[in-house]
Amino acid sequence: MNEDQMIELYQSLLAGNRIWVDTKLKENANFFHELAKGQNPPVLWIGCADSRVPANEITNTKPGEVFVHRNLANMVVHTDINMLSVLDFAVTQLGVKHVIVCGHYNCGGINAALSSTHFGLIDNWLRNIKDVYRLHQEELDAIKEPEGRSRRLVELNVIEQVYNLSKTSAVQNAWDENKPLMIHGWVYDVANGIIKDLMVSRKNNSKMADIYKFDFE
Ligand code: CO
Numbered sequence: 001m002n003e004d005q006m007i008e009l010y011q012s013l014l015a016g017n018r019i020w021v022d023t024k025l026k027e028n029a030n031f032f033h034e035l036a037k038g039q040n041p042p043v044l045w046i047g048c049a050d051s052r053v054p055a056n057e058i059t060n061t062k063p064g065e066v067f068v069h070r071n072l073a074n075m076v077v078h079t080d081i082n083m084l085s086v087l088d089f090a091v092t093q094l095g096v097k098h099v100i101v102c103g104h105y106n107c108g109g110i111n112a113a114l115s116s117t118h119f120g121l122i123d124n125w126l127r128n129i130k131d132v133y134r135l136h137q138e139e140l141d142a143i144k145e146p147e148g149r150s151r152r153l154v155e156l157n158v159i160e161q162v163y164n165l166s167k168t169s170a171v172q173n174a175w176d177e178n179k180p181l182m183i184h185g186w187v188y189d190v191a192n193g194i195i196k197d198l199m200v201s202r203k204n205n206s207k208m209a210d211i212y213k214f215d216f217e
Contacts, residue, residue: 041067044090044099046083046161048074052190053104059195067094073109073157074101076164077128088170097180099165102195103158104188110154114146129153132160158185159200166202167212175204176216 001009024031041064045055049070056066069086076083090096103110112119113129133140136156143149162185165171174181185198205213 035064039064039067039094041065041090041094042097043067044069044087044094044096045102046070046074046076046087046099046165047102048072048104048107048109050104050107050190053102053188055102058188058193067096072122072125073107073113073129074103074161075125075128075157076101076161076168077125078164078168084168084170087165087168091170091174091179091181095179097182099171099181099183100186101158101161101165101184102186102188103154103161104190105151105154106190107150107154110157111150114150114153129157132157135160155187155198158187158198161185162198162200162202163208166205166208169214172205172214173216176214 021032028034043061043065044067047053047055047068047070049072055068055070056062059066067086067090069083071080071083078084087099090099109126110129112122113126113133119126133153136153140149140153140156143152162183165183171181171183180203182201182203185200187196187198188194189196
């Protein structure tokens with residue numbers, strides 16, 4: 001890509017914005033006026049940064065309906081102050097009712113973690129996925145076909161991240177205070193657009209290992 005093409009690409013995003021604004025105003029003249037009043041999203045989405053998995057678009061939701069955090073391979077890492085801050089804000093300030101961890105098949109982060117390649121800085125992030133592999137090594141090693149193994153690791157990773165989510169102070173505090181808060185694990189298929197519910201939803205800590213439970217008395 002030469003410099004002219006680079007500038008053209010960048011300008012096309014701004015031009016696209018104006019087209020979008022015009023479209024929205026034609027649909028509803030008050031669209032931005034209403035959004036400017038504030039947000040009250042009932043859902044927090046923790047998804048992959050992958051450009052093919054835009055939270056609003058694939059759930060047919062509008063601006064204002066989904067609070068979003070995205071990172072490489074939709075991870076819930078206990079030392080990630082960015083994710084923890086988004087989660088805390090969403091649960092304690094916005095009062096979201098659902099937190100959804102959404103992974104996707106064909107995830108570059110998952111496939112990178114499955115390889116032995118040394119990538120640099122992101123190795124430290126991908127190692128969290130390798131830890132998930134080790135937890136489920138027997139099942140994953142038994143899948144000989146690489147794509148099938150990748151797809152299963154995508155699912156198992158989401159399940160582990162939902163579990164990680166349940167362990168956080170923000171979620172355990174909300175449950176202790178009997179706030180209605182559910183957490184869920186989904187996988188999006190980039191090849192057909194369909195979201196699969198992994199059926200690992202939680203609304204309390206009853207299925208959590210005791211070692212993670214806080215004593216709130
Ligand atoms: Co991904």
